[in-house]
Amino acid sequence: MILEHDKGLLLMRHDSLGERNWRSDECYKLIFSPYGKGLYQTGQRDISIDAGNSLILNPGQQHKQLHVTEEKFLVEVEQSLLREVAEQLGFKLTDPEFALLPSINPQIVNWISFIREYITVSSNELFIENSLTQLAILMLQNSPGSHSNDLPVVSGELENVTNALKEGYDENWTLAEMAEQSGINKYQFAHMFKKQTGLSPYSWLQLYRLIKSQQLLIQTGESILTIAFKVGFKNISSYNNLFKKVYGRTPTEFRMFYRNNK
Structure with missing residues (x-):
């Protein structure tokens, strides 16, 4: 099933689920694994992408x-729609790059x-x-990317933990110290x-930490080294590697791109 609109499309299918050809689309594409x-x-x-996660x-x-x-x-959202919504929401970067990491967000789920x-009927x-x-709004407000200054609130039993991590993101945290904030053992906590x-x-x-570094860049x-240490990375190599993994460009390239495209 494919429902098309000039602002994007919705697709749900149960066939052709094996390997497909390479694609490169000029839109934002949200892929969900039910x-x-x-x-x-x-x-x-x-x-x-695990069950319940989106990319x-x-x-x-x-x-x-x-x-x-x-x-x-999957859902495709045209760049023009996301740009329009970003402007209305007051984002400074109206052509954001979303982090290339699968994640779960309750509002998007x-x-x-x-x-x-609904689309079945x-x-x-x-x-x-x-x-x-609505999806464009949710993506901008809940999915990390170059436009972000924060990560979404994690509610419930983990709220105290994520609040503590946000307050002390530049500190060295162990799994045991994180779990202590939740009051459960570290194995249950990690799961x-x-x-x-x-x-x-x-x-x-x-x-x-990477999100907090973006505005500094x-x-x-x-310097990249100063920023990496300031936000809590132990060495510049781990910072550069994560940045490249998430955005496909180094912190230096990220800085140059967004300074030249303000």
Whole structure:
């Protein structure tokens, strides 16, 4: 099933779930894995998407579907729509790059659950347009990227933990110290954290550090080394490697790109 609109499209299918050809689309593409693991190849690396997780591909991102379990669900959002919504929400970067990392966000999951039910019984054009606009808002507010100054609030039992990590993101945290904030043992904590966010506790912390470094790269003349240490990375190599993994460019390239495209 494919529902098309000039602002994007919705696709849900249960066939052709094996390997496909390389693609590079000039739109933002949200891929959701409803039932089991999906595997995609990009120009940077292979990415595995667990059940309940979503991945956003940026315009021009080369990618290739290797395997999908039971159902493929994706949404394409045109750049013009995301740009319009970003401007209305007051984002300084109106052409954001989303982090190339699978994750879980409850608001986006709820949106997807409703849409998957609705599109099986209706293809109302106004509904599709409004739904794509809603998704653009949710993506900008809840999915980390070059436009972000923060990561979404993690509610429930993990809220105290993520609040503590945000306050002390430049400190050296062990898994045991993180788990202590939640009041459960570190093995249960690590499992719960991954299930709720789609990321391990340490990966979440490293991503938060990277997010906090972005405005320093764009707005200051501080060296890459100074910025890496300031936000909590132990060495510049781990900072550069994570940045490249998430955005496909180094911190220096990121700085030059956004300074030249203000």
